[in-house]
Amino acid sequence: MSAAIRSELRKILTTRLWWALLAMMAVAVAFFAVVFALALTLGDTTGPDGQPLAIEPSHLALTVYTAGVSLAYVFPLAFGAIIVTSEFRHRTIATTLLAEPRRARVITAKLLAAIPFALLYGLVAAAVAVAAGAPALALAGAETMLGDAEVWRALGATVAAMAAWTLVGVGFGTAVTHQVGVIVGLIVWTQLVEPLVRLAAGFWSAAAPIARFLPGAAGEAVVGTSFYSASGLATLLPAWAGLLVLLGYGLVAAAIGWRTTFRHDIS
């Protein structure tokens, strides 16, 4: 097994993908953190009822620091998916399976090899969110709240959520293997379809508990704040349950991929 993991680690480290996506993610997280910090402090903060929105300093800081996860999760997600799909896109899967014909082992090795990178994406996202968000908050005259335990808990949760999204990517990449299809599909689902489903579920009380288990909702639950939950439209799972659900999606997708695409003939 360690040989298979070493092989997968070398595959990741010998192409530009991991750091290119990491760099793009860092830029995206920094951008969102600054935009949220400035928009929520300097923008028009009048609510729909004409009263000024009262945003607590800690809530403001949390929103700024976790903005990355709400949107930049697509980078670790794409990274995870591509480390599987690129083998099919470039047809290198035959070489891999000639050297290691035990296909379940190949999938497991990919999941395990992705973990250090998953954590790296999470750590960089959290670090960049603070590095860009705190000065922006300070500049706008708001408190950075860096002494607040709740903020540090949320940053830790950011690391966990980003890491989990990476493994979701690996899992779905295994199940779908079509590079563009799986990435676009996951983004369309989490950004477009799922919010609509959750919105609809909000009007139908029987569906609301189920909506909490959708992947986007689970991802938000890990960090504990987001657009959709802040809007009060949906209730979220506890953070630990959200993390388990999210990891569950990744592992179930990987298992489906093992039983379907990886069962297929490689021709």
Next chain:
Amino acid sequence: MDGPLIEIAGLTKTFGAVTAIQDVSFVAEPGRVTGFLGPNGAGKSTTLRTLLGLVSPTAGEARIGGRPYPDLDRPAALVGAQLETAFHPGRTALDHLRTVAPLVGASDDRCDEVIATVGLTEAARRRVGGFSMGMRQRLGLATALLGDPSALVLDEPANGLDPAGITWMRGFVRAFAAHGGTVLLSSHLLGEVEQTVDDVVIIARGRVRHASSLAELRDLAHPAASLASPDAARLARLADALPGATLTSPHDLTVPQLTPAELGAHAFAAGVEVHRLTETGETLEQVFLRLTEEAA
């Protein structure tokens, strides 16, 4: 080295309604180079992929050294395989080998070694995306050699190689077999591998049409001979006496099913003055074509 016996027994593979290969059986023996020949789409790649565990057979089985490929411990250390020349374009040649190395138990030194063996040392640190087809073939062979195998399975290894490359590849597989290794290689051109192979297996439309040594395949060539003579009258009489003989001109006679020696003997007996006597029978390539085109 002692190469393993490669046995393919009754292999059938259907993709939906399409039968890619049907009841394919043959062996590739150690110490010999076996050419697996057939036109494009004949089922060569499907057979090789099934042999290597990438495609699961509908019926039949394939064994290498007595065991199916996926059941071998560290299969790449027994069988080096090169299928399509597919690499990640962003990886360097050396990095490509380093990604495979842990799985076949090869060290970094071994990666340098095989890259030198195939003559790619200068290009080792260049990205594969810029490689020519010939360089990709060499890198594919280097990948196959990484585990120091005693058998080689190569799908169209001469594709895209320049004449110097083909000569080099020929020398390489001949030496590999001479050291006791088993070599199974496919090609759609007999001429490309005629000087490389000891045995031939001919496949067409999914079925094996012929399997023998190359020498036995040569013996299947239908002989024919032609003769030129200034003596039109005697030549015409000789033509009448030999079944199937045709005069292509008053001075030229062609006779099927006779070797030049036999036709020369007839001419001598008939007192025909001979100016030229030539072999006009089937070439090996024509035998190959005939075998692939014959009805099943």
